[in-house]
Amino acid sequence: MSSSSPTPEKTSGLTSALLGPIKLSEQIIERVLFHKRLPVLLIFVLMTLWLGFQAVQIRPDASFVKMIPTSHPYVENYLKYRDDLSGLGNSLRVVVEAKEGDIFTAKFQDTLKQVTDEAFFIPGVDRSALKSIWTPNVRWTEVTEEGFEGGPVISPEYDGSAASLNQLRTNVLRSGQVGILVANDFKSAIIQMPLFDKDPSTGEKLNYQAFSGKVEELIRQKYENEDIRIRITGFAKIIGDLIDGAKSVALFFAIAIGITLVLLYLYSGSVTGTLIPIGCSLVAVVWQMGLLKTLGYGLDPYSMLVPFLVFAIGVSHGVQVVNTIRLEQSEGADPWLAARRAFRAIYIPGLTALLSDGLGFVTLMVIDIQVIQDLAVAASVGVAVIVLTNLLLLPLLMSYVGVGDKAIAKMHASQNKASSRWEVLTVFAKPRGAAIAVAFALLALAAGLYGSQNLKIGDLDKGAPELRADSRYNLDNAFVTDHYSTSSDIFVVMATTARDKCTSFATLSMVDNLQQFLTNVPGIQNSVSLVDVSKRVTSGLNEGNLKWRSVSRNQYVINASLAYVPSGFMNGSCSLLPVIIFLDDHKAETLERVSTAIASFAAEHNSEELKFEMAAGNSGFEAATNDVIGTAQYEMLAWVYGVVSILCLLTFRSIKTVICIIAPLALTSVLCQALMAYLGIGVKVATLPVIALGVGIGVDYGIYIYSRLSTYLLEGKPLPEAYLATLKTTGSSVAFTGLTLAIGVVLWLFSPIKFQADMGVLLTFMFLWNMLGALILLPALACLLHKREVVQAEENLHV
């Protein structure tokens, strides 16, 4: 029995037309690599320096538009009217809360005034629209015998005395700001800070991270004390928190490196065999980030996962190389020869495996959401880079140093002893064990299919789903929802008309009908539009008489009622009128119900003069995202399985083999969906790529194991024996690989960002289950499917 590495001749059984050029390239590269070692090394060093310089310049980047499907009609409509809708939603709310007592104390009002002033001077704030009870644009009005009477809520005579505080209380009550700028329980007040997406003077885009940092520093840190609590909500804050959270992930990266270092040393027993693969994998990460920066990409919270994957994949391939070198050295080759032989042995299967990884990632491009496409690019670049660093650079470095004597001794020892440890698994390569394993798998499949029926699309939690439920942001958000009369789930329908027609009676009347129609849709709390402004002011103009709270047919009355319209209810050219709808939650069913209802109304009532178009607002985008994900989910699965199956078919030229390799992966995918349903994780932007990543990487195991197994089968060994031999050589490194990959992602569980944690738990599950599937289910399927051949092989052996 030869336990030496598979030579190219031995793997020739799996080479095909596809692999022809690869084989040719192998010979050329091998010659260059091992005869011009110093120049090649120099090139690698220079490249690393240059890309390293690039990599340190890479910046966190979280653009809102990137996270939504830009070609979905909802988003297209939004982008069309984007400038008109600005100020709608993109504002920050700073809550100043009195821990004891209410807001009607001189001290509290003093703080509120200071915070308002502070907010006024933060760059990026639309100062004219800044609102708190301390800004002059917040007024009270009252109908008197002479007509309207009004003034700023903080009267010019305010001096903090008990009398003026009493006056303030009255003014607040008649300003109608309770539930908006003042909490329903009078224990906190809000400063509303509308933001400029682009600085009107410089045209520069708002840097959310810097802005969020400024708010933290100038407001929260400065004014929060034993009497006052500051809470901040708004999209800019979510983005800021996301980027901050994503940065803390760097720590996980360090921990992952540490754990891998220890495990690798325990596995290989060689210092060089530990440091060089990890070093090369880090070089791969540096190259990947450097290339991304050069290509003009940033690091968003989604593609932040990629460096982990690149590192883990790099290490797993590095382990294969080092393992082979160790084998060669233990058989007496010097480091140079051992490295060269290892290169020859690993290059082709390694390249095939990486190709399948890369193709698996590329299939993500079918999803029309830019962060996922960016993730696909980043991951594909990473995989391409690993080919260079871990298949070329690593053997090159090893050819100088080799593995230590201790490692070689350990190798000898383990080869003699460890055989018994793997013996247990050979039961699955015998018909009875195989049948049991397959039956068990079918049972798991049935359970998985049953469980995955509850799988939901979209986000299921309250507040900002990107962040954890107990994150400070979500606590702040929950506070605002509880104490003020607003919902944070907003769906905006855009009613569009010809220029200057948005206030005609026909338009307002139809929008009124829509709003009336919406009261019948479950999940909608209420809706607000220019119609409500017109009705309220008409009633106000008639001494507050409720009997006048209707849209007047008289255009003069309408015009009078809309003499002063708060921002956000119509655009400058009076051709757009947003209907802002507040929802109970942002569950997929709610969003779908709402959008279906509106679509039916629009289909019935849209005309040349007035069109209802969806959708803006956070819930509008979520509805669009869910829509895209709902269809892309299956499309992506079809692509990833199609590509991987074809790759396997080309490599092995046998349907049965393809089944052996793919079936365990499919089982894992189904179980992963069931797990998602069980854990209450919806299919969303963050979790959609998981299955593609899992399948793309998981197929490696199958390819490695099956190619080695078929080599032994071709040698004429019976299946159990061939399987044992496979386990002893490739099996152990597959097990180690699965473990390394899992370690790379399991730490994500502790990420402050909810979706990173979701990705972490799912990827860990996929990596481990795929490994088990390849080690147990694959031989079992092979045993059952290849029964005749196995028997034949056995007969041949006995003849």
Add this chain to the structure above:
Amino acid sequence: MNKRCYQQVKNVAYRGRKNITQSVMLVFLLIPQIMIRNGGFMLSFTKVLQRARWFVCCLLLAMTAWVSAAADRIDTPSLLSSRASEGLLLDIAKAGDRLVVVGDHGRVLVSDDQGEDWKQVQTPVSVLLTSVYFSDDQHGWAAGHDGVVIHTADGGDTWIKQLDGRQLNQLQLDTYQALFDAGGDPKAADLSLEDLELFLDDAMVAVEEGPTQPILDIYFVNNQKGFVLGAYGLLLKTEDGGSSWAVLSHHVPNPDRFHLNALLADTKLVNQQSINQQMTDQQTLIIAAEAGLLFRSDDQGESWVALDSPYEGSFFGLSAYQDQVLALGLRGHLFASQDQGDSWQQVALIRSASMSGAATYMDEKKEEIMLVGQGGLVLHGRSLDQLNVFDAQDRRAWSSVVRVKDGWVLVGEKGIKRITDKALEASYE
């Protein structure tokens, strides 16, 4: 005069527009039919027309689409909504043991259990209904914006439209044109021809503007005789249960055409269970209006006199309690009169919110009144000088209130609320 002729032509055109559209459609439909029938001599043309029928069908479809897209709230039946009881509701009335509420978008809701559960019933309109009145447990009327009056003869289960703003405009135009042509109204001797011309001009402008006129209150003396009143001094009277209406706006001494907000029948009679015909004929009627105006009629609304008003702000409602007429005004201004409006005394209140509705209650043991209004105002008590504030914890505005067996039912800005006697008592402890 030229202007007037022009207006009349326009009126005819307006009235005729629907007919013209219909006849155009008819012609389009008929021509191909005739052509095909006589098609022997014009075969090729018939073919063209057969193809043209396609076009005609499309055109007709497009026209129907246009008509439905432009469906007006006057003609659109009210949408049944699962949350009808939460919206803007303006008036509540009793039809025997049943409660009937009206409000936004043509909504009418009925309750047969003293206001615990509500059921929306459909009406033929989607306008804001401002007022509802039942003359007995079967016969009721509701009125609202765009000059709409709807009627039920089965206790509120089904409703038909009796009047809308288009008919109202035409009625006003016809009335004033006839009066002007006759050289004056013998029933309103004080009214000069110039004043009448102003009414006529306004009626023409109203036709131009469309059915804009809101009705603000409705009152029926019995199943036949009733009044509606509304914005810009509108006053109509019916003698046949709403089938036909007479315009009486010019009988009210209201030259500035202030809004007429509420109408009340004589104090001594309102609390009695049955009102016989003879007694109703002697009823005194009082109207409360914008800008502190108050009017009284002693002849069933045919002629009106302006009362000396104690206040220059608007009155939104009228009520009667303990032999007094109450006028509910702006910003906490409540006035009482013991002589049918000849003299008024202000009632001091502890809250200064505007009041819009009141209800009273009397049995052997006690008498009670509740006043509701803006900013969540609920005043309740046995005597006018000792009204308590019931703090309902919300600041939504109330429009109207009725007494039920075990308490009170209020309607307003955000729907219906029941306040039981127990809750009232508890709040005073």
